[in-house]
């Protein structure tokens with residue numbers, strides 16, 4: 531089962547917001563849409579929700595099913611003066627759902643919100659607002675969840691918590707999730723695949739780890755004795771006792787790992803550092 535965006539284009543006057551954008555998201559998959567401000571992410575999401583009409587192209591669900599999409603666009607639209615319980619009640623009624631008190635409590639528990647918190651949601655932290663918005667987006671049991679900048683305004687712990695929640699929802703409900711963000715580290719930590727959008731065009735895409743590898747020129751290598759390495763001296767590297775930051779071309783990594791192994795330097799992890807210019811370079 532797939533959500534398919536096919537050749538979507540949209541102009542606002544002279545501004546080309548989207549140009550022939552195509553992407554796919556399968557059920558059970560997390561797909562990232564990485565783009566800077568103004569790249570066209572929100573316009574695409576508005577088109578998915580039929581809030582904006584594209585000039586050309588189609589959105590297809592296969593096989594098609596009624597009410598198949600849930601999500602958050604721009605920022606969580608909550609009633610700030612109501613508590614979490616009443617927000618869920620109002621939004622479920624709007625969708626024609628009649629949920630019992632127990633059902634609503636389960637919705638709150640599902641996203642990790644306390645059921646005994648009765649104050650207005652305007653007092654909530656950004657992370658709690660995001661959780662509530664995700665609970666609302668899941669009310670109609672969508673096949674796909676669309677999240678626009680779910681990490682914005684969150685601290686690192688909040689980002690981790692929302693990421694775990696999204697992973698948990700995907701694992702349990704086998705829904706597909708499409709996440710737009712400008713944060714490459716956060717998006718790559720959670721997405722199976724990533725599309726890079728720039729000035730309304732998809733300029734790069736691929737399986738996350740491969741995309742990062744292909745667009746990394748620096749690697750951080752960790753080993754308890756890496757500072758003793760002789761072979762590292764041939765490379766352009768900043769060497770510390772337990773880590774080294776090294777400029778490498780893709781194929782050099784395998785050679786270096788081999789050389790380090792021969793020196794009895796046991797690498798505990800290596801982390802590719804994405805080269806943003808390369809990732810956003812259309813000619814790359």
Ligand SMILES: Nc1ncnc2c1ncn2[C@@H]1O[C@H](COP(=O)(O)OP(=O)(O)OP(=O)(O)O)[C@@H](O)[C@H]1O
Pocket residue numbers: 542545546547565566567568569570571572573574
């Ligand atoms: N209603 C509109 N009228 C005119 N131009 C618009 C409209 N909506 C968006 N645009 C323009 O279309 C382009 C894409 O905007 P969009 O909001 O989709 O990008 P975005 O990637 O979501 O960025 P951001 O994260 O800043 O919202 C931008 O140049 C924006 O100024």
